[in-house]
Amino acid sequence: MAIRIHFTVQDLARTRVAEAPMPLHELELAVRALQSRSQPARFEAWRRRARAQLSVEARMALALMPAVGRSPGFLSPAKAGPVDELLEQVRTTPRDSITANMRETAMRNPALPGWSRDVAHNASLLTALCTGLRHLHAELLAPHWNQFTEHLAADRGLRLQQQLTGGVEQLLSRANPRWMRWNPPVLEVRLMSGAEGDLQLEGQGLLLVPTMFSRRPVLTHGNPVAVSYPVCQDLSPLEAASHGFKPGRGCPAHVSMLVGRTRARVLTAIADHQGCSTGELAAHAAIAPASASEHATVLRAAGLIRSLRHHNTVSHSLTPLGLALLSAPEGA
Template identity: 70%
Template sequence: MVYRIHFTVQDLARTRVAEAPMPLHELELAARALQSRSQPARLDAWRHHARAQLSAQARMVLTLMPAVGYSPGFLSPTKVGAVEDLLEQVRSTPRERVRASLLETAHHHPSLPEWTRHLADDASLFAELCTGLSHLHACLLGPHWDQFTEHLAADRTLRLQQLLTGGVEQLLTQANPQWMRWNPPVLEVRMVNGADRDLYLEGEGFLFIPSMFCTRAIVTDGRPVSVSYPAGQDQRPRELTTSASAPGQARAPGVSTLLGRTRTTVLTTIAEHQGCSTKELAARAGVAPASASEHASVLREAGLIHSLRHRNSVLHSLTPLGLALLNTPEGG
């Protein structure tokens, strides 16, 4: 069964990719992944570490974010921003909206715990839930957020490349071909829960949201309508396969390899031409393609750039650590 999302010319003109991570939306997807049994090789170490850290309040939130199915929209807004600001917005949710959202959730999940019936009217209970949301973010996403941000930025670079080379059609076709099919003017999204529905964008546009924890395509029926999809499906980060390390511990050892003129030139070239291919990097840095590829590999191992394969090319982008290095006197 599928969601059929109907585009107008105005919607195609307003189709875009999220410009930055959406912390609470990503948190909902992480909460679902925590409770799922899929991807054991990639996620089991992360799951084991996270479950050991969960507070009672965080487990309250998990009750409302099942592995599959409906969850209250006020808990996971599709908004960009600092997590502290977004959490404050959740705390300020009007009680009428909380009540309506919980009624809708109960319609899809009749077995919700009894305490959820009192959530809209019990201020202290609602405060506990919001505290749990904060705890859950710190547990599931906090230790890896910098690395996730880098990976999502690399995926956005890939989507920009698709827009430049093939326009919106290529973006709609290639963002998530396993779960989405572009049949102009309709985007068909395959649904695992059996839902079958037509959505009309009505000129309000469409938003793609790359995600670290999404394994398929998840439609959020808001304004604008959005679809979350797996970011960089061919290059998953290694952070999820091990427990979190101390800040800076995993990044520091490779930096000394960059103290050379040619690699500094390569790094600077990537900074000035984000998303450049290895061939373009070689031409702009004045080195042979094989040399550019070798230097990029060293920079990537040091955590200074992120590389993502697109068709027959590899696209390179600067990470925050790479930018920090270039901004120091030693880096220039």
């Protein structure tokens, strides 16, 4: 079963990848991941830490965003910008829009708490929800935000290259091939909820939003409609954080002793700039491009990095083994 998204010529022309991170949209996906039991190796340590820090207001917001199913769209607009400005937009959402949104959400999610019916007409309740969203952002996203934006920038470069060489067809077919299938002029999206139906984009196009939290696509109804896909990186910021790795901390001495000073600098540069090209790696490590390529070859053969080629560009990212080496305490 799948949601079938129908494209017109205008929709294809207006389909695009998000230009910048969308904090509240990503927060919704983080909240869903927090409540899910999937991918325990990747998320369980993060879940334990986050659950221990949740405030009363944060738990209120959590109650409106289930792991599976529809949540109120006005709480997680697919927009870029500072978190405080976006939260103010949420707080000042027209009451009629909130009422309609909550009514539609309740029809598809009967497990919503009873107090949710009063959100549109209770200013203090809406303020508490916005406070909860702010708390959730501080606990779930803020510690990893800088790394995520670097991942997103690298992923966006890859998607733009796909669009340049293969058009929108390649962009849609490669975004998340396990759960999204491009069958022109229809994109079939298999959601975790198992929902089925047809969706017309009505000339607004589709917004593709990379996320670090969900392998399965999440569909957000709005103008335009947004579909999430997993950011194309081998190592997410959350996985790095769970191992205690802190980007920018410098090259550990034990790594230099093991692989050599220059090669250790190359490995650390890749860790600090996941998805960097060979040219970018050379600049970050302050070595010649040919030398960067040679060291990357050795690190890749050792299983410490992974390199992906897309036409004339090769991007390098850390593997879990490489992360473990950089994260190991001195003298371990």
